[in-house]
Amino acid sequence: xxxxxxxxxxxVKYHGTMLAVDHVSLEVRRGEFFSVxxxxxxxxxxxxxxxxxxxHPDEGAISIxxxxxxxxxxxLRPVNLVFQSYALFPxxxxxxxxxxxxxxxxxxxxxxxxxxxxxxxxxxxxxKAQRYPSELSGGEQQRVxxxxxxxxxxxxxxxxxxxxxxxxxLRQEMQMELKAIQQQVGISFMCxxxxxxxxxxMSDRIAVMDSGRxxxxxxxxxxxxxxxxxxxxxxxxxxxxxxxxxxxxxxAECSIEIxxxxxxxxxxxxxxxxxxxxxxxxxxxxxxxxxxxxxxxVNALPARVMQALYSGKETVYLLRLTEKLTWKARxxxxxxxxxxxxxxxxxxxxxxxxEALVLNE
Amino acid sequence: xxxxxxxxxxxxxxxALGWLGVFFFVPLLVVFxxxxxxxxxxxxxxxxxxxxxxxALADPLYLRIYARSLALAALxxxxxxxxxxxxxxxxARQPARRQAAWLxxxxxxxxxxxxxxxxxxxxxxxxxxxxNTVLLDLHLITDPVEILYSDTAILIxxxxxxxxxxxxxxxxxxxxxxxxxxxxxxxxxxxxxxxxWRVMLPLTRPGVMAGCILVFVPALGxxxxxxxxxxxxxxxxxxLIQHEFLVVRDWPLGAAASFVLMGMVVLGxxxxxxxxxxxxxx
Numbered sequence: 001x002x003x004x005x006x007x008x009x010x011x012v013k014y015h016g017t018m019l020a021v022d023h024v025s026l027e028v029r030r031g032e033f034f035s036v037x038x039x040x041x042x043x044x045x046x047x048x049x050x051x052x053x054x055x056h057p058d059e060g061a062i063s064i065x066x067x068x069x070x071x072x073x074x075x076l077r078p079v080n081l082v083f084q085s086y087a088l089f090p091x092x093x094x095x096x097x098x099x100x101x102x103x104x105x106x107x108x109x110x111x112x113x114x115x116x117x118x119x120x121x122x123x124x125x126x127x128k129a130q131r132y133p134s135e136l137s138g139g140e141q142q143r144v145x146x147x148x149x150x151x152x153x154x155x156x157x158x159x160x161x162x163x164x165x166x167x168x169x170l171r172q173e174m175q176m177e178l179k180a181i182q183q184q185v186g187i188s189f190m191c192x193x194x195x196x197x198x199x200x201x202m203s204d205r206i207a208v209m210d211s212g213r214x215x216x217x218x219x220x221x222x223x224x225x226x227x228x229x230x231x232x233x234x235x236x237x238x239x240x241x242x243x244x245x246x247x248x249x250x251x252a253e254c255s256i257e258i259x260x261x262x263x264x265x266x267x268x269x270x271x272x273x274x275x276x277x278x279x280x281x282x283x284x285x286x287x288x289x290x291x292x293x294x295x296x297x298v299n300a301l302p303a304r305v306m307q308a309l310y311s312g313k314e315t316v317y318l319l320r321l322t323e324k325l326t327w328k329a330r331x332x333x334x335x336x337x338x339x340x341x342x343x344x345x346x347x348x349x350x351x352x353x354x355e356a357l358v359l360n361e
Numbered sequence: 362x363x364x365x366x367x368x369x370x371x372x373x374x375x376x377a378l379g380w381l382g383v384f385f386f387v388p389l390l391v392v393f394x395x396x397x398x399x400x401x402x403x404x405x406x407x408x409x410x411x412x413x414x415x416x417a418l419a420d421p422l423y424l425r426i427y428a429r430s431l432a433l434a435a436l437x438x439x440x441x442x443x444x445x446x447x448x449x450x451x452x453a454r455q456p457a458r459r460q461a462a463w464l465x466x467x468x469x470x471x472x473x474x475x476x477x478x479x480x481x482x483x484x485x486x487x488x489x490x491x492x493n494t495v496l497l498d499l500h501l502i503t504d505p506v507e508i509l510y511s512d513t514a515i516l517i518x519x520x521x522x523x524x525x526x527x528x529x530x531x532x533x534x535x536x537x538x539x540x541x542x543x544x545x546x547x548x549x550x551x552x553x554x555x556x557x558w559r560v561m562l563p564l565t566r567p568g569v570m571a572g573c574i575l576v577f578v579p580a581l582g583x584x585x586x587x588x589x590x591x592x593x594x595x596x597x598x599x600x601l602i603q604h605e606f607l608v609v610r611d612w613p614l615g616a617a618a619s620f621v622l623m624g625m626v627v628l629g630x631x632x633x634x635x636x637x638x639x640x641x642x643x
Contacts, residue, residue, distance in 0.1 A: 052544075052548055053548075054544055054547075054548075073547075074544070074547045074548050075547055075548070075549075075550045075551055075552055076550075077548075079548075080548060080549065081544075081545070081548045083541050083544075083545060085539070085541055087539065087541040087542050087544070087545035088545075089542060089545070089546075089560060089564075090542075090564070091563045091564055100546070100549045100551075100559075101549035101550050104549055104550035104551045104552075104555060105550055148549070152549070152550070
């Protein structure tokens, strides 16, 4: 058996004159939950359609289970797609929908019945086999779509924005459930989403994609903690950014000059020399707000509270540092309870130099 | 299904209902009564009550005409479906702007009088006509084929005339068919034929049925096409009715023939609706 369920090598796909997929190379490991994360129009869905066989790459090669997929039509590929709109057959019952792939493979009737019911049990739709899709809720339809793919035991299940059509509580529930199902069946999942939290919670690895290109591949923690660019950092979670000029580099720390603000100190990655322009990223939840300036060894900038947004579990403060620079600070309820800041108040924004990330421009 | 929006006043339907009542239902009733009357000595209608006209239609001569009409109408419907489905699917999958252009092209023949278009077919099909000239010039045949004035000519004319009636309802359902359903079937290992039989056809059945009714019913009663393209001995019910009313001037027999035709259509549509209801309730 091949080590990788999916392998893409230098895949290029044009839609007319638009470059939808730009030299994408990636592999999905066997049994892995792999997500492709990116804004709409990044080419994520095209990637899935190339794997499903609905579209053909203009350049590059795709193999599934070590077998080249060139010239292989969708009905002969060992993949199943969970469509964003679910695409359940409205004229068939839940049973008929889930059994469809097995019937096309000419699996025996007795085996079809037992496998369909096992799949429906797994997605918690026991007893709904005789319903029609129109009689089901959105969440239930989603489960049918997942069961319809899983029941065939494909090499990889492709999911196109699987949770986008569900409302928030259901989405969070389904995130955990999808992950649990995937671990239970051990089939590789390749999921496409524009929702960073979804990708972070469900995935073993994530590929961040924009304008047809893969920007970074890594575990959720790698992507979140060490993004390779400010695009990735911003996309994976709102970041506060500020650009500046490196003045001095001392061991692993550099001092950065920012126009209109006091200089700051940050953990300095390699390859950055004095004089280079850099972007400093600080996550909103890593900021500490106080009325008095903190002690030495901590970065501190003056700011004015513009807005305080209370949402139960947390409070988000909008802070103006300079005319052009607005940051967000995200305080958990317990932090926010300790000290409340009023709109218009002049305060101090502080963070540990180790928490800031410096990216070469 | 319940209607959406505000309840509309009933009189909105009144003009059309009045029109249909006066100009359709009343004449129909008159024809119905005539079908039970007797023929006067010099044409005309003698008002008696007799079933003799219907009994006369049981003659094998007339039964053959009904059988031929049914067969030709059925074949016309089948060919229109075979030709129309791929065309409608092709149009429905075009970009929106091109769809409109295609639909106009399907409709263009309607801009010319049906009679003129049928005469054109005579020029195409006759022994020294366009078809034979081309086939002879290409050396595909050595002797001209005699198509005109045969059942084949009628069939060609009927298919030509009624194809748009098949394409439009099929286009309407196919354009509403979610393309991802076709892709889903394909993704679930269905070969192209299985995609068609298991997903596309069941989901477009209403359009198929509407198209078949729209083609079958007028084809069954057609009389211009068989009159011009058919031979002297190939009559359809439409010609029989025309013949009885206008040539023989046996109005009662013509009226009875009309009602048998109508009865066949009504029974056919009723049977179809019954089957559909059973399918839906099962």
